Amino acid sequence: MSNKSIHTIFSTAVPLPMENVDTDQIIPARFLKATTREGFGKNLFRDWRYENDNEATPKTSFVLNNPAYKGQILIAGKNFGCGSSREHAAWALKDFGFDVVVSSFFADIFSNNALNNFLLPVKVSDEFLQQLFDAIKEEANTMIRVDLPNQLISIEKTGESENFSINSYKKECLMNGFDDIDYLLNMKKDIEAFEKQIH
Amino acid sequence: MGKTLFDKIWDKHVVSTIEGGPSVFYIDKHFIHEVTSPQAFKGLSKRGLKVFRPQNVVATADHNVPTLNQHLPITEELSRKQVEALKENCAAFGIELYGLGHPYQGIVHVIGPELGITQPGMTIVCGDSHTSTHGAFGTIAFGIGTSEVEMVLATQCLLQTRPKLMRINVEGELQPGVLSKDIILYIISLISASGATGYFVEYAGSAIRSLSMEARMTICNMSIEMGARGGLIAPDETTFRYLEGRQFAPKGEAWDSALQYWKTLSTDHDAKFDQEININAADIEPMITYGTNPGMGVGITHNIPAVDSMSVSDQPSFIKALHYMGLEGGKPIMGQKVDYVFIGSCTNSRIEDLRLVAGFVKGKKKADNVEVWVVPGSKQVEQQAVKEGIDKVFEAAGFQLRQPGCSACLGMNEDKIPAGKYCISTSNRNFEGRQGQNARTLLASPLTAAAAAITGKVADIRELM
Numbered sequence: 001m002s003n004k005s006i007h008t009i010f011s012t013a014v015p016l017p018m019e020n021v022d023t024d025q026i027i028p029a030r031f032l033k034a035t036t037r038e039g040f041g042k043n044l045f046r047d048w049r050y051e052n053d054n055e056a057t058p059k060t061s062f063v064l065n066n067p068a069y070k071g072q073i074l075i076a077g078k079n080f081g082c083g084s085s086r087e088h089a090a091w092a093l094k095d096f097g098f099d100v101v102v103s104s105f106f107a108d109i110f111s112n113n114a115l116n117n118f119l120l121p122v123k124v125s126d127e128f129l130q131q132l133f134d135a136i137k138e139e140a141n142t143m144i145r146v147d148l149p150n151q152l153i154s155i156e157k158t159g160e161s162e163n164f165s166i167n168s169y170k171k172e173c174l175m176n177g178f179d180d181i182d183y184l185l186n187m188k189k190d191i192e193a194f195e196k197q198i199h
Numbered sequence: 200m201g202k203t204l205f206d207k208i209w210d211k212h213v214v215s216t217i218e219g220g221p222s223v224f225y226i227d228k229h230f231i232h233e234v235t236s237p238q239a240f241k242g243l244s245k246r247g248l249k250v251f252r253p254q255n256v257v258a259t260a261d262h263n264v265p266t267l268n269q270h271l272p273i274t275e276e277l278s279r280k281q282v283e284a285l286k287e288n289c290a291a292f293g294i295e296l297y298g299l300g301h302p303y304q305g306i307v308h309v310i311g312p313e314l315g316i317t318q319p320g321m322t323i324v325c326g327d328s329h330t331s332t333h334g335a336f337g338t339i340a341f342g343i344g345t346s347e348v349e350m351v352l353a354t355q356c357l358l359q360t361r362p363k364l365m366r367i368n369v370e371g372e373l374q375p376g377v378l379s380k381d382i383i384l385y386i387i388s389l390i391s392a393s394g395a396t397g398y399f400v401e402y403a404g405s406a407i408r409s410l411s412m413e414a415r416m417t418i419c420n421m422s423i424e425m426g427a428r429g430g431l432i433a434p435d436e437t438t439f440r441y442l443e444g445r446q447f448a449p450k451g452e453a454w455d456s457a458l459q460y461w462k463t464l465s466t467d468h469d470a471k472f473d474q475e476i477n478i479n480a481a482d483i484e485p486m487i488t489y490g491t492n493p494g495m496g497v498g499i500t501h502n503i504p505a506v507d508s509m510s511v512s513d514q515p516s517f518i519k520a521l522h523y524m525g526l527e528g529g530k531p532i533m534g535q536k537v538d539y540v541f542i543g544s545c546t547n548s549r550i551e552d553l554r555l556v557a558g559f560v561k562g563k564k565k566a567d568n569v570e571v572w573v574v575p576g577s578k579q580v581e582q583q584a585v586k587e588g589i590d591k592v593f594e595a596a597g598f599q600l601r602q603p604g605c606s607a608c609l610g611m612n613e614d615k616i617p618a619g620k621y622c623i624s625t626s627n628r629n630f631e632g633r634q635g636q637n638a639r640t641l642l643a644s645p646l647t648a649a650a651a652a653i654t655g656k657v658a659d660i661r662e663l664m
Contacts, residue, residue, distance in 0.1 A: 017515070022628075025630065025632070083628060083630060085342035087238075108396060109423075112343075113344035180347075180357075181346070188354065
């Protein structure tokens with residue numbers, strides 16, 4: 001896996017103030033036919049990005065096509081990542097260059113998939129989410145700091161900040177580049193003992 | 200304090216718990232399909248691992264198989280490669296595959312129950328969000344991502360945090376013409392597409408208990424559409440009768456002892472839920488969606504909500520959805536012309552669904568302006584339909600009875616709805632582009648879909664029965 005381990009991200013952000021962004025929008029089903037994890041970034045938000053599925057005709061109104069907005073942080077409306085369990089959505093966001101997604105609400109499966117790919121989902125209050133959108137609207141190159149060790153997200157210019165929660169196990173995994181599968185593989189003996197006890 | 204049904208199953212499957220973190224959670228059954236498994240097998244190979252418990256894994260090809268001429272090689276190259284990769288991986292790792300041509304092939308959430316693989320008290324996962332379907336049997340069943348598929352293949356376990364619990368009680372009798380699909384669409388319209396995020400939902404009450412197993416599966420199937428991790432229903436005599444005698448159900452003494460355990464699987468009277476919702480079954484009309492998430496639904500005689508009835512923060516998404524759908528706020532949905540009717544998907548493609556539709560359609564003809572696709576959930580459903588003469592009813596009505604697969608629910612195969620066209624669909628998602636680029640989906644029950652097939656527009660089944 002690429003880009004393992006996350007500490008502090010200091011970057012401009014891309015605003016997507018749309019609610020209920022489902023994983024079919026993040027990566028449409030027709031791109032799920034690959035058998036590898038790589039290369040999904042070019043089709044991220046495919047049908048919101050291009051007119052008639054054609055890269056020659058980008059939809060200028062869509063934020064990813066606006067050169068004013070770029071960075072490692074995506075800021076989205078509530079209930080981001082709902083719908084299909086496709087991990088391809090997390091792969092596409094990561095492959096495109098995002099390391100953090102901020103929203104006031106994440107769908108459960110998306111959240112797990114993101115964490116398993118070192119894409120940090122940061123859940124903030126509705127109020128702070130609005131502050132983020134307002135700050136970026138005012139100045140597209142607003143710098144945002146996402147500090148995982150201190151579980152703090154802040155807007156550099158205004159100093160506005162908010163704490164976010166993450167379970168201590170996952171935090172350690174993200175900071176040290178550990179996967180769940182490493183942990184589980186170390187548990188094999190306990191799992192075998194458990195199987196004997198239930199059968 | 201008493202235990203909930205969920206707790207009883209959960210507690211039995213916790214191997215250990217990490218302090219301040221998730222639990223190592225044991226999985227009894229793991230279903231896999233061609234789309235979300237190839238990268239997981241690659242991961243195993245890269246680490247030099249075997250599948251830990253291949254006998255607990257069942258595979259089928261469903262998401263991108265064609266629904267016509269399944270005996271021929273798949274023409275679409277990437278789909279063919281993915282289906283072939285599944286075949287190779289199953290052979291290499293010793294996993295049973297019910298692939299194309301196998302008499303058990305079908306949609307993963309249709310075949311598990313119909314083969315008796317899904318049993319009360321189990322923990323079940325699959326790299327597919329509609330795994331919640333299996334909860335109808337009193338199981339903890341939920342969808343997972345591909346990294347998690349790899350974890351379960353490697354260790355038969357996942358790291359899971361206990362979710363919050365919600366109970367939804369549906370009491371009373373349903374109106375004629377109202378199906379379990381209408382119950383779940385009604386619930387989602389009430390609490391929204393994110394109303395149960397972070398929760399596992401138990402469905403209870405007299406209206407739920409009166410439903411058949413297939414109708415219960417439809418409800419649990421769409422739990423994910425309100426954000427829930429999964430949904431479940433306590434097993435009862437209906438469950439046991441359904442399971443008895445199925446291919447993989449326990450037999451003889453094993454059946455008796457299983458039954459004894461299954462009968463303990465219900466929520467204790469003094470158990471507590473984090474949230475409870477009460478619904479009167481008689482309030483539910485045939486439902487239909489007008490927007491681009493499954494929470495955007497109304498009773499069929501109601502108007503589409505007006506834009507100014509929405510809160511200011513909800514308005515941009517609402518306006519975008521109506522614009523995509525080509526519909527107007529404040530106007531009736533009844534009478535809306537439709538172009539396609541899709542009866543299928545893991546939500547509504549079982550034999551009872553086909554029987555209901557056939558019962559209504561018999562002796563009628565489809566409207567000239569619609570194309571009607573009926574896609575059975577499995578080979579077994581398809582064969583049963585033929586045995587009962589349902590295929591002849593559909594043929595006479597001008598419906599196409601196709602071969603099993605996920606089909607136009609997500610349009611990964613050739614079954615796509617053209618841009619701008621309206622499709623009444625018995626599936627589970629009306630997201631933008633779900634059934635094809637710029638396709639417009641109206642979610643409804645099989646009977647409401649059948650009514651649209653005959654009239655060519657959105658119609659109230661209660662007036663046609």
